[in-house]
Amino acid sequence: MATKKTSKSTKKSGTKASPDAEVGTEQEAGAGASEPASEGASSDGEVLRQPAEVAHADQLEALRQNESDTAPASWWLSPRSVLTYIVGGKTLTATIRGKQTEVEITRKFFGDDTVVERAIVTLASERALLLVGEPGTGKSWLSEHLAAAICGNSCLTIQGTAGTTEEHIKYSWNVARVIAEGYTLANLVPSPTMNAMRSGALLRFEEITRCVPDVQDALVSVLSDKAIAVPELPSSPLIWAKPGFNVIATANSRDQGVNELSAALKRRFNYVHIPIIGDQRTEQSVVRQRTSELMQRYGLQAKVAPPVLDLLTTVFRELRQGKSKEGIGLKQPGTTMSTAEAIGCALDAALHARYFGDGTVRPADIARNLTGSVVKEDLGDLASLREYATLVGKKRGAKDPVWKELCDALEVALRQ
Numbered sequence: 554m555a556t557k558k559t560s561k562s563t564k565k566s567g568t569k570a571s572p573d574a575e576v577g578t579e580q581e582a583g584a585g586a587s588e589p590a591s592e593g594a595s596s597d598g599e600v601l602r603q604p605a606e607v608a609h610a611d612q613l614e615a616l617r618q619n620e621s622d623t624a625p626a627s628w629w630l631s632p633r634s635v636l637t638y639i640v641g642g643k644t645l646t647a648t649i650r651g652k653q654t655e656v657e658i659t660r661k662f663f664g665d666d667t668v669v670e671r672a673i674v675t676l677a678s679e680r681a682l683l684l685v686g687e688p689g690t691g692k693s694w695l696s697e698h699l700a701a702a703i704c705g706n707s708c709l710t711i712q713g714t715a716g717t718t719e720e721h722i723k724y725s726w727n728v729a730r731v732i733a734e735g736y737t738l739a740n741l742v743p744s745p746t747m748n749a750m751r752s753g754a755l756l757r758f759e760e761i762t763r764c765v766p767d768v769q770d771a772l773v774s775v776l777s778d779k780a781i782a783v784p785e786l787p788s789s790p791l792i793w794a795k796p797g798f799n800v801i802a803t804a805n806s807r808d809q810g811v812n813e814l815s816a817a818l819k820r821r822f823n824y825v826h827i828p829i830i831g832d833q834r835t836e837q838s839v840v841r842q843r844t845s846e847l848m849q850r851y852g853l854q855a856k857v858a859p860p861v862l863d864l865l866t867t868v869f870r871e872l873r874q875g876k877s878k879e880g881i882g883l884k885q886p887g888t889t890m891s892t893a894e895a896i897g898c899a900l901d902a903a904l905h906a907r908y909f910g911d912g913t914v915r916p917a918d919i920a921r922n923l924t925g926s927v928v929k930e931d932l933g934d935l936a937s938l939r940e941y942a943t944l945v946g947k948k949r950g951a952k953d954p955v956w957k958e959l960c961d962a963l964e965v966a967l968r969q
């Protein structure tokens with residue numbers, strides 16, 4: 554008989570489950586860590602975006618073949634190799650698809666490497682990991698790469714929202730089959746959590762503080778008992794987690810206070826704060842690398858000169874800090890001027906230059922997209938941008954043609 558619980562449970566809203574979590578059979582529920590979970594992502598590049606373990610399969614394989622340290626139970630790589638995968642390292646020689654190949658280990662996450670070390674150590678411990686920081690600081694990005702390197706599957710993910718329910722975190726039922734056959738293990742629809750537990754993999758819980766506290770608390774038993782009880786089944790079995798299971802959650806520090814973590818849950822997480830990139834050069838490297846990767850993904854033939862991207866990064870940094878390099882105080886906009894937003898702005902500028910220009914990104918293309926990045930919900934932020942153009946841009950424009958072009962275009966964009 555379908556209970557209230559089962560009737561709700563068919564909906565999967567708020568859960569970005571891996572394909573194996575979407576189907577309700579026991580066999581499929583067991584799949585997970587050993588295979589990349591995104592259907593079709595591995596084959597012919599026909600998806601818009603591949604999960605990290607597919608996109609960087611060669612690098613992961615090269616690190617595995619060159620492994621010199623021991624990995625914790627169920628981990629694919631040793632903590633040292635996971636760190637190298639994330640922060641980059643020297644080129645390795647490995648046999649890839651039967652051929653000896655030189656594989657460059659690229660840097661994925663830019664910033665303080667000790668932050669990444671602490672995150673890795675936490676995942677090898679009893680405690681779960683909570684990455685906290687401003688929006689756009691690369692929390693989800695780091696979480697995806699950590700999961701890819703540690704268990705080869707970054708797709709066991711729950712997206713926390715106000716609508717996330719306990720069933721999304723634990724399990725639900727295939728209602729039609731429960732009506733026909735009753736409660737059996739085969740009729741249980743596992744959540745990404747249960748799939749991660751069964752395969753000793755990592756669960757990624759995005760934006761955990763968006764979930765209401767009662768729902769968050771469903772995780773307490775998962776983290777403390779490392780098991781999920783299924784009282785609907787005759788023997789009330791417990792589904793136990795295999796070694797290697799752990800949780801990487803992310804939380805937005807701007808959301809804090811919306812649904813703070815309960816004390817019980819806080820105790821089970823190690824908090825790792827992800828700062829906004831402090832160093833200008835590092836931020837420039839992120840913007841350059843990610844913009845070029847995204848342009849490749851879109852097959853975009855536009856040309857973006859590094860000075861133009863650096864100009865964009867400078868505008869973002871100065872507005873974020875409320876101060877120019879020369880020490881002029883500036884009105885900070887209400888929007889988070891994150892690195893991620895700068896990357897988005899650069900990509901939009903490249904698209905604009907490619908489709909409506911001659912394919913070369915100019916300061917004017919940046920200016921056009923800046924207004925959309927800076928002014929989101931608060932029209933008052935237009936004043937910040939206008940002030941920036943007048944106080945900072947004009948002065949620089951007197952000496953530097955790149956700044957002059959940016960300012961002239963900003964003036965036009967701000968008039969519209």
Ligand SMILES: Nc1ncnc2c1ncn2[C@@H]1O[C@H](COP(=O)(O)OP(=O)(O)O)[C@@H](O)[C@H]1O
Nearest residue numbers: 661662663664688689690691692693694892893
């Ligand atoms: N420190 C960083 N290193 C590498 N990429 C970063 C960094 N910060 C932001 N990014 C880029 O910004 C984009 C968005 O980051 P995301 O992980 O979604 O942010 P968050 O989850 O913190 O809101 C990603 O594509 C990522 O490449």
Ligand SMILES: [Mg+2]
Nearest residue numbers: 692693759803
């Ligand atoms: Mg995120």
